[in-house]
Amino acid sequence: MTSFRALSAVPRPPLGLVLISAIPAALVLLPIGITLADAAAAGGRQVIDLVWRPLVGVLLLNTVMLTVTAATCCIALGTIAAFLIERTDLPGRSVWAVLAVAPLAVPAFVASYAWVSISPDLEGFGGALIVTVFAYTPLVYLPVAAALRGLDPALEDSARALGDTPWRCIRRIILPQLRPAILGGALLVALNALIEFGAFALMRFRTFTTEIYAAYRSGFDGAEAAALAIILLIFCLACLAAEAALRRDAHYARIGKGTRRQAAPYRFGRWRWAAIPGFALFAFLSLCVPILTVLFWLTQHGAAAITPDEASPRALLMATLSTVELGAGAALLTLILALPLAVLSARWPRFRLTAPLERGAWLAQGVPGIVIALALITATVRAVPALYESTLLLLIAYAILFMPYALVGIRAALLQADRRLEEAARSLGSNWFQVLWQVTVPLAAPGFGAAAALVFIAVSTELTATLLLAPIGTETLAIRIWGDTSTLAFAAAAPYAAVLIALSMTASWLLARRFGFTSLRVDFGD
Amino acid sequence: MAALDIGGVVKRFGAGTVLDRVDLAVRSGDVLAILGASGSGKTTLLRLIAGFDRVDAGSIAIDGVAVANPSLHVPPERRRIGYLAQEGALFPHLSVGRNIAFGLGRGRHDARIVELLAMVGLPADFAARSPHQLSGGEQQRVALARALAASPRLVMLDEPFSALDATLRQDVRQTVATALKATGATAILVTHDQAEALSMGDRVAVLRDGRIVQHTDPASLYHRPRDAALAQFVGEAVLLPAMAHGAEADCALGTLALAEPMQGAVTIMIRPEQIRPVPEATAGSTAALIEATHYFGHDALIELRLADAAAPMLLSRVFSHTLPHSSGRIGLLVEGTVAAFPDAIAAD
Numbered sequence: 012m013t014s015f016r017a018l019s020a021v022p023r024p025p026l027g028l029v030l031i032s033a034i035p036a037a038l039v040l041l042p043i044g045i046t047l048a049d050a051a052a053a054g055g056r057q058v059i060d061l062v063w064r065p066l067v068g069v070l071l072l073n074t075v076m077l078t079v080t081a082a083t084c085c086i087a088l089g090t091i092a093a094f095l096i097e098r099t100d101l102p103g104r105s106v107w108a109v110l111a112v113a114p115l116a117v118p119a120f121v122a123s124y125a126w127v128s129i130s131p132d133l134e135g136f137g138g139a140l141i142v143t144v145f146a147y148t149p150l151v152y153l154p155v156a157a158a159l160r161g162l163d164p165a166l167e168d169s170a171r172a173l174g175d176t177p178w179r180c181i182r183r184i185i186l187p188q189l190r191p192a193i194l195g196g197a198l199l200v201a202l203n204a205l206i207e208f209g210a211f212a213l214m215r216f217r218t219f220t221t222e223i224y225a226a227y228r229s230g231f232d233g234a235e236a237a238a239l240a241i242i243l244l245i246f247c248l249a250c251l252a253a254e255a256a257l258r259r260d261a262h263y264a265r266i267g268k269g270t271r272r273q274a275a276p277y278r279f280g281r282w283r284w285a286a287i288p289g290f291a292l293f294a295f296l297s298l299c300v301p302i303l304t305v306l307f308w309l310t311q312h313g314a315a316a317i318t319p320d321e322a323s324p325r326a327l328l329m330a331t332l333s334t335v336e337l338g339a340g341a342a343l344l345t346l347i348l349a350l351p352l353a354v355l356s357a358r359w360p361r362f363r364l365t366a367p368l369e370r371g372a373w374l375a376q377g378v379p380g381i382v383i384a385l386a387l388i389t390a391t392v393r394a395v396p397a398l399y400e401s402t403l404l405l406l407i408a409y410a411i412l413f414m415p416y417a418l419v420g421i422r423a424a425l426l427q428a429d430r431r432l433e434e435a436a437r438s439l440g441s442n443w444f445q446v447l448w449q450v451t452v453p454l455a456a457p458g459f460g461a462a463a464a465l466v467f468i469a470v471s472t473e474l475t476a477t478l479l480l481a482p483i484g485t486e487t488l489a490i491r492i493w494g495d496t497s498t499l500a501f502a503a504a505a506p507y508a509a510v511l512i513a514l515s516m517t518a519s520w521l522l523a524r525r526f527g528f529t530s531l532r533v534d535f536g537d
Numbered sequence: 538m539a540a541l542d543i544g545g546v547v548k549r550f551g552a553g554t555v556l557d558r559v560d561l562a563v564r565s566g567d568v569l570a571i572l573g574a575s576g577s578g579k580t581t582l583l584r585l586i587a588g589f590d591r592v593d594a595g596s597i598a599i600d601g602v603a604v605a606n607p608s609l610h611v612p613p614e615r616r617r618i619g620y621l622a623q624e625g626a627l628f629p630h631l632s633v634g635r636n637i638a639f640g641l642g643r644g645r646h647d648a649r650i651v652e653l654l655a656m657v658g659l660p661a662d663f664a665a666r667s668p669h670q671l672s673g674g675e676q677q678r679v680a681l682a683r684a685l686a687a688s689p690r691l692v693m694l695d696e697p698f699s700a701l702d703a704t705l706r707q708d709v710r711q712t713v714a715t716a717l718k719a720t721g722a723t724a725i726l727v728t729h730d731q732a733e734a735l736s737m738g739d740r741v742a743v744l745r746d747g748r749i750v751q752h753t754d755p756a757s758l759y760h761r762p763r764d765a766a767l768a769q770f771v772g773e774a775v776l777l778p779a780m781a782h783g784a785e786a787d788c789a790l791g792t793l794a795l796a797e798p799m800q801g802a803v804t805i806m807i808r809p810e811q812i813r814p815v816p817e818a819t820a821g822s823t824a825a826l827i828e829a830t831h832y833f834g835h836d837a838l839i840e841l842r843l844a845d846a847a848a849p850m851l852l853s854r855v856f857s858h859t860l861p862h863s864s865g866r867i868g869l870l871v872e873g874t875v876a877a878f879p880d881a882i883a884a885d
Contacts, residue, residue: 168587171589171612172693173684176612
């Protein structure tokens with residue numbers, strides 16, 4: 012029996028495992044397939060007419076302008092912040108490091124609500140840009156800070172010895188090596204700006220996501236929504252592919268292990284205080300504005316604003332409960348669905364179907380929530396009406412959206428439980444079940460917890476799919492904020508926004524304290 | 538004139554003193570090996586000379602020009618030094634050729650790159666490769682070519698061979714030694730490997746707890762170390778209590794010639810290869826019993842016990858083909874002179 016196995020180069024996983032591992036990829040490809048089928052059903056002629064319109068030109072211009080401007084601003088802010096925090100004698104670096112990441116815990120549509128409630132003048136490009144930049148700068152900051160920490164200090168020493176001044180050293184050695192991290196972060200900013208819906212809708216800034224939503228609301232013209240969705244998908248998947256290519260080509264990792272000496276900080280002497288106002292302003296705009304605005308509206312009596320609806324403690328409690336229930340349910344479902352593929356990936360990485368199945372599941376990062384939601388609605392209305400507007404369908408949508416989070420987390424956890432440790436336990440006389448309970452589970456459990464927490468946070472702050480798929484009568488915090496803000500009932504939205512920010516910040520803080528700040532951004536690299 | 542002059546250098550990190558009044562002078566064209574265990578301060582000393590860190594007290598002068606004292610810090614880029622880091626530290630985003638030309642300023646340096654590659658034993662077509670395509674030994678050769686490119690007056694080597702495996706190490710060491718001699722550069726090699734220090738250094742300085750314990754030529758260091766602890770750090774040593782009277786000392790192995798005259802109770806240090814096994818009852822030999830033998834290929838170590846049970850265990854190093862077959866009694870002769878330490882110092 013062993014003879015054939017031993018001869019084949021790559022060990023084969025059990026067939027059953029491969030089959031259930033295909034479920035995540037299938038789930039992610041399903042909405043893409045449905046969208047394509049919808050467009051195909053309308054016929055080529057009609058799709059071309061739908062695409063070749065002035066409206067699409069406006070959307071393209073809006074999207075490209077916002078994406079490029081936001082990514083540029085995030086590159087500048089994120090890189091400078093990372094450099095100042097990681098490599099200089101700036102006072103209070105550990106505090107700024109927390110504040111630079113904290114905006115990740117404020118959902119973009121909540122920040123948007125805060126800004127738009129300050130002044131309707133912010134509506135449009137300006138407001139959309141502010142919200143995008145402050146929400147997503149951490150996506151550049153985190154990888155750049157990690158890259159700076161990973162740089163071998165001996166490189167800078169060598170450059171100095173070869174005649175470079177400290178400033179030339181930044182240009183010739185540090186920046187070139189940060190390039191993959193900077194570009195990768197910028198592509199993630201672009202991707203997030205492309206798929207963002209709630210923040211732009213509240214800012215009345217027209218992008219593909221808001222127009223797809225409008226097309227769905229106005230009588231649900233399937234063909235128009237599908238045509239716009241395909242253009243959006245092309246943009247998103249291009250960003251995703253560029254980011255993947257960047258990772259593949261990045262050879263800038265350390266060549267050797269090097270010495271783990273702390274690199275000498277750049278010293279600004281008396282000037283080091285000069286950066287403080289900049290950081291303070293960034294923290295104020297990205298964190299204080301949303302939080303203080305929410306607090307301000309909390310103190311306003313409902314009737315003081317144009318408020319048809321008043322939040323009752325009971326409604327607040329119900330909304331919080333359904334948010335938590337949906338978050339927990341989705342975390343459970345996503346982890347269960349991701350587990351087989353993660354096992355395949357951790358234990359049979361060289362099996363020829365492993366990489367394609369993983370990549371299929373990871374495509375989810377590039378499929379906007381609105382596209383997934385609309386495709387699931389189309390499919391259930393036509394094929395399985397019983398599922399339409401069911402909690403299960405909403406949970407499935409969450410599982411598709413956040414499958415990559417669970418996959419990365421579980422795979423890392425399983426790799427933590429090194430196979431060699433299990434073999435050592437077997438050699439010490441444990442049977443496979445004892446090994447599972449005494450070695451694998453204790454080692455992998457924290458990683459599973461982190462994966463579940465990430466999915467939970469993502470689901471509780473998710474707006475688009477929730478809005479479109481939640482069963483009648485299910486009111487989450489996100490839906491409440493959306494509904495009240497859309498009707499300019501800012502005071503009514505405030506309690507829900509306060510609870511949502513508190514929930515997201517607490518969960519993020521617990522996660523970051525246990526696993527470090529990088530755990531807040533899912534790293535899809537190897 | 539000394540290429541490098543270090544006087545009374547002190548470096549503190551927080552409360553700890555890493556270097557405590559270090560004095561060193563290196564002759565132009567010499568290779569000085571700085572030997573020390575980890576934590577002895579040897580890398581710190583090198584970083585002070587290179588200018589990566591500042592001195593707290595004392596002074597450093599290169600070619601007679603002061604580059605560091607508490608009120609002066611010439612930055613590394615203006616010291617004209619070459620620096621070879623532990624794992625080469627090649628810039629991963631630049632080709633081999635551009636790595637080598639990094640310190641040469643603007644313009645093309647193709648001819649110089651080829652010349653430098655040849656000097657470190659690499660073919661010219663390596664210039665177009667990426668650092669990650671090279672083996673560890675090749676990376677280290679390129680790093681050496683880069684460090685020597687601008688003809689620095691002083692080259693600093695920070696444990697440059699420690700990341701290489703044993704077979705490569707000898708090769709790269711040879712390349713480095715040859716290239717240093719060819720360019721006539723003064724070099725400082727920091728290492729924790731005594732064989733490396735003894736074989737590559739024209740002079741060896743031993744650093745212990747932030748102080749220079751001894752600074753001399755390799756043979757003197759090996760045969761006449763300053764104290765017993767240093768003797769054991771530099772190589773395997775047999776230490777025996779003895780009574781010295783002038784040029785000779787009496788010990789369990791008979792009367793031995795001392796390297797330097799001394800009087801009174803001393804500890805003598807004999808290198809294992811000085812202790813030669815001979816047939817039992819050879820004239821002048823001391824009888825001993827073989828306890829164990831350790832075979833290493835080209836040589837072997839014999840653990841020995843003297844008839845006097847109170848005497849410590851002895852070690853004898855022999856070429857492996859002369860390893861005695863019998864595991865019984867043999868005689869021992871001591872060749873050459875031995876070092877002696879007065880007991881007051883040996884005790885600490």
